Amino acid sequence: MRPHTPEQSSLAGFDPAPRPTDRLFFAIFPADGAAARIAELARHLRGELGLKGRPLAIDRFHVTLVHLGDFVGLPQNIVDTACAVAAAIAAPPLEIAFDRAASFAGGRRNSPLVLRGGSGVAALTAFQQTLVAALAKAGLGTGTKSSYAPHVTLLYDDSRVPEQAVETVAWTAHEFVLVRSLLGRTRHVVLERWPLRR
Numbered sequence: 001m002r003p004h005t006p007e008q009s010s011l012a013g014f015d016p017a018p019r020p021t022d023r024l025f026f027a028i029f030p031a032d033g034a035a036a037r038i039a040e041l042a043r044h045l046r047g048e049l050g051l052k053g054r055p056l057a058i059d060r061f062h063v064t065l066v067h068l069g070d071f072v073g074l075p076q077n078i079v080d081t082a083c084a085v086a087a088a089i090a091a092p093p094l095e096i097a098f099d100r101a102a103s104f105a106g107g108r109r110n111s112p113l114v115l116r117g118g119s120g121v122a123a124l125t126a127f128q129q130t131l132v133a134a135l136a137k138a139g140l141g142t143g144t145k146s147s148y149a150p151h152v153t154l155l156y157d158d159s160r161v162p163e164q165a166v167e168t169v170a171w172t173a174h175e176f177v178l179v180r181s182l183l184g185r186t187r188h189v190v191l192e193r194w195p196l197r198r
Helices: 006-011 032-049 076-087 119-137
Strands: 022-028 063-071 094-103 111-116 152-157 164-173 175-182 187-195
Touching: 022 076, 032 111, 032 152, 032 164, 063 076, 063 119, 076 119, 076 175, 076 187, 094 119, 094 152, 119 164
Parallel strands: none
Antiparallel strands: 022 063, 022 175, 094 111, 094 164, 111 152, 175 187
């Protein structure tokens, strides 16, 4: 028996699932000065390491806190719940520092080159765990706390780069945001912002 082709499955009444159009995630964006240093570092590493991938646009550098999922259309009920949870969280500004660069493990092609940190991301990790726990109480499951690896993606390249020290990029985060990513359109829309203050 021959396997069904996608066309045959569709004709048989098994239409493929619609492709997601929207991704929702909580994030922290670097301060303007830090974003400029990240862009400069991405260009430097690209040249020094002989990479061909193009660095991300400066306004796309961010640290993902929690990925809420990929959806067909904007799920307003999830947006509303996530916003209510975020508004109830009280936390001071976060001191963030990244001092290493490495390729994330993944497929053979198009691996992300990212900034990572050690003790400089401890406060960020603790805040992320607080957010995950609050979302879980509200019924928004987001995976395990132990899997979180804070990073800033610089570019994507087929070459894999071993971890190496880089000049530290540090900033104080005074807010976190809920982002709507329009999949396939390389566009991020900030839906809401919440201050981090003492």
